[in-house]
Amino acid sequence: MSSVFSPDTPKDLLDCIKMACGQGEKFEIRGQGSKRGWGRPIHNCRILDLGKLSGISLYEPKELVLSAAAGTTMKSIVETLRDNDQYLAFEPPKLSSLYDGSDKCGTLGGVIATNLSGPRRLSAGAARDHLLGFEAVSGAGEYFKSGGRVVKNVTGFDLSKLLAGSFGTLAAMTSITVKVLPRPNKSRTLLVRGLENKAAIKVLSGSLSLSLEVSGAAHLPIGISNKSSIPYISSDNSSVTVIRLEGHAPSVEARCKIVKKIWRQYGDIEELHTHNTEKFWNEISGIVTFLDQEANQIWRISVPPSQGAELLVKLKEKLKCDAFFDWGGGLIWLSESNETKYSEKIIREAMSEQSGHATLFRASDKDRESFDVFNPQPNALMNITRKIKKNFDPHGVLNPERMYEGV
Structure with a gap:
């Protein structure tokens, strides 16, 4: 098996993951790599490139639904929707310039896997709220699908909500169906x-x-x-x-x-x-327009809006940082320039006095390995996280430790 595997079809992807399960291989899932700097760094893994799983398979403007392969670029989706005066209401941002200075637009699979949502989230909801269904291959080498083409009440385990925001640690999606809406005139x-x-x-x-x-x-x-x-x-x-x-x-x-x-x-x-x-x-x-590109770390901090200004005052007392507010004050984007190993401790301690959570959105590989990138989970919740990972990916094949150490 080569160091980079690029499946041409969902069947190829299934065969690849089955082979990895049998041979003890591990994969880093990649579309365009535009958000590779978000999450813990992944080491000693082969690349599972989903770029060839691309193309819009279904688009019905009157029904407000679009289906596309996971590797379909966001640029092609946005352009197709714009031609019909429609859009993705959750406003997925383009973040590649934040990480590597490139103009990559990312893929639909990457957007859903990270639950990436922009300023309109406060009114339209997050990416997961617009996900109607998907098809995927789990880390156990099993094909499965969830949802469909319409919004409906869900009974049992809502897998769409689970996969959105899992950062590719549970399954590799092959096809995704999302809700689209008319563009405001x-x-x-x-x-x-x-x-x-x-x-x-x-x-x-x-x-x-x-x-x-x-x-x-x-x-x-x-x-x-x-x-x-x-x-x-x-x-x-x-x-x-x-x-x-x-x-x-x-x-x-x-x-x-x-x-x-x-x-x-x-x-x-x-x-x-x-x-x-x-x-x-x-x-x-x-983000990148307003935050210092030379900053050592960029944090995304979610708090109740009423607590945001007070929290920023506390952080500015101990950190050299710039920040601005989105989501009505409920989201703080903060760039931190201190050359100190205590920045995470300062932020986590300040957050412990508030409601909310903090995510290390960009940092060096060293910092992303030594710090908790995502908000630390209580033991009970971490046990659930481990069990879910084990059920979907018992051999730890997909994006190992991307979100949490040892998971």
């Missing part, structure tokens, strides 16, 4: 300047609590907003608090008027139209 981003973090999150939370159908809510502190390529955002050296409204033109205009009326007490309100709105939220989802 109008998008507007409203912004106000000069708010402190705590006040900004309070404003965002207030807007999200109203019936405004907000599809994006973020806050860029001073020193972060001026990194945007959009002059409306970067021209003034001040913080910027933003929300996005989308939909049919009359509805968007009416909701914009409501927000402007509520926000006018905070200062002048500016508005980005559709082109700049799309460009700006691509910067938010791609």
Whole structure:
């Protein structure tokens, strides 16, 4: 067996994994490798390249459903959907520039395997909420499938929810079916300047609590907003608090008027139209525009919005870091430049006083090996994680230790 195995068909993939089970081989699953730096590094494994399992097999715009092989590039899927004025509502970001500076767009399998979701997650849900079904080969060398082409109540074990976010540690997906939605014909981003973090999150939370159908809510502190390529955002050296409204033109205009009326007490309100709105939220989802590319570590921290500003104050007291807020203040993207082995301890200790979790999103191989990349699990939950891994992949064939040491 060569060091890189590229199956042409699902049957080839099945045969390969069966062979690995019998010979004690282990595989690192790869599509384009655009998110390879996310998770623990994998050593001494052959590459299982799913790039040849590619192509859209079914697309029914009227039924709002698309099926494609796991190795299908996100670029081809996005372009196909755009031609029909449709999109993936969970807004999967392109992260390759964060890891290797490339322009790789990733694959559908990679997006689902990491449950990768962008700023619209707060209104549309995560990638797993748009996964209708899949076909896969488990680490035990068994073909199986789950779900179908429609949203329905699930009885028994919901495998779609289990596979989404498993980082390829349970099975190699061959085919994926997702829900698609009509693309909004109008998008507007409203912004106000000069708010402190705590006040900004309070404003965002207030807007999200109203019936405004907000599809994006973020806050860029001073020193972060001026990194945007959009002059409306970067021209003034001040913080910027933003929300996005989308939909049919009359509805968007009416909701914009409501927000402007509520926000006018905070200062002048500016508005980005559709082109700049799309460009700006691509910067938010791609992360790299606003965070220091030379930073040793980048963390993704999820907290209740009411606790986000306080947590960042605590972290800035002990770490040299930059950060901005997404998901209405519930998601903190933080770049940390301290050359210290204690950064993880500082962040974990600060998180222990809050609700939420922290993920080491980018770091050196050394740091990703010595630190807990994903939030440490209580013993009871870790035991469940081990049992699930053992049931799907008893020989540890697929992406060994990608998420947790020894699993």
